[in-house]
Amino acid sequence: MTELFGVPVQALFGQLLLGLVNGSFYAILSLGLAVIFGLLNIINFAHGALYMLGAFGAWMGLQYFGLSYWAMLVLAPVIVGLFGMLLERLLLRRLYKLDPLYGLLLTFGLTLLIEGLFRSFYGVSGQPYSTPPLLQGGVDLGFMYLPLYRIWVVVASVLACLLTWLAIEKTRMGALLRAGTENPKLVEAFGVNVPLMISLTFGLGVGLAGFAGVLAAPILQVSPLMGSNLIIVVFAVVVIGGMGSILGSIVTGLGLGVVEGLAKVFWPQASSTVVFIAMVIVLLVRPAGLFGKES
């Protein structure tokens, strides 16, 4: 068995795995966007820039402080999360009473600022970041070679998403968050510190983006532009999936990653546009999104 549908099996499964890796990033980022949107009613354009900050965090930790990948896998999301909470406190908080479009515009400005700063200091070419020793190499399955690190990215991302799902669906804190999404005024009347909850939620959402950034560092080049290229695709993923359900975000993200991987094999010219084409089809057939509720 060396060929399937006229394509070498090796290439097919290789692209499928790469698709799953990309899909993991789509899943984590769209999940973060959905969590933030639920409570804050804001679409965070800076999500891509914060993902880039996570990747740069990993690179800087190693470069300047000698901190390993594993240390940064914990530290970078926390730092990005705290930075996000700072942004929420100082800037976003003042916009809640306005049209949500202002939140999008503000975070768009933040994206330009953050990317511009990194471009001034690090240029546009990427910084190399090597795979941690524990995850180097791979397994030969006979019909394909399975690089360990890519498997790790998929497993770690799905785990992170599932943990977030558990935290929101099964814990007291998560119950409050869901209640706050439904009716913040009422939750506040019960004595819950809603402003703090909003800050923490934003921190959690962007922390997930930082986590994805660290995961991406050894696979993609760590470059100031890595975030903005991704975020627009993630927007399309969010439109396709709808922001109603967490599991929906995960399934849509991974699924579209696989579709993109398949496109790279069977229709390479369309590989960069296939997610957008899927969005167009969903808009025509089911405008509310696959998992969305009609409002």
Added chain:
Amino acid sequence: MNRQLLTYLAAIVLIAILPAVGGYPVFIMKVMCYALFACAFNLLLGYTGLLSFGHAAFLGLAAYACGQSLAVWGWPTLAGLLFGAAAAGMLGLIFGILSIRRSGIYFAMITLALAQMLFFYFLQAPFTGGEDGLQGIPRGSILGLDLGRDIHLYYVVMLIFVLGYALIWRTVHSPFGQALKAIRENEARMISLGYDVERFKLLAFVLSATLAGLAGATKALVFVSATLSDATWQMSGMVILMTLIGGMGTLTGPVLGAVIVVALENKVGDFGRFMMNLTGIEWFRVLGESVTIVIGLIFILCVMAFRRGLVGEWLHRRH
């Protein structure tokens, strides 16, 4: 009403004599193209309340369409301009039908994603020249007027800008424009009054896209080239900024915003060096070298503290 007309006439005379008193024609033509682009965008954001995050698609497509028809098919200049605008209008119809199915924040995300899809298509399509763009577009002539000379083209661009602006003025002050504003203020009430809101939105979208296309086709003529940068999301952000600085929902705001943003793009390097020499702070040079940082800062400032924009603030103070 007469005073407004007089002011506009004075403004037209002023633009007409600018090159004679030392104004650099290509720079002013660039400003006029962007001003028309921003006015067209504002028709949607300021008067209908729809934030399109993908307007660069119309600017970019029209530039390529105009360039293709002039350079490859050898069409006359006027036909090329109209073809560019018509192509953008058709695209506007398609984007509009798709994006109007969702409202609010989703509308912004969908237009952004659609524009990015077109960008990736342009990146690969054979007729765009990829990263190099379409170069050497012949300007040709209109009614025997040789547009190869900048000063001749200048008055054609001025005419296009004035006509485009007048059309937007007419639209805003028509019953159709009133309906758009009502949709912006209270969509649910308009539906309950029996208005076909989606139709109005779609019409506004197509009109805005067509005029944005006219701006893009004209721009291709001014710079005798059409490049990928016209179709990037950064360009979509730029037109939002122009409208925001000047004042969304005001007629003259986007024009002023375009003047400021284009001047800023050209002068920010000089300004950075000047500030560094003045204060001795090295960081100002870095700031001057990165238009992106400056644009980002202005964006944040406008959204946080200056949402009415310059013209909006002025009108607000006067009343």
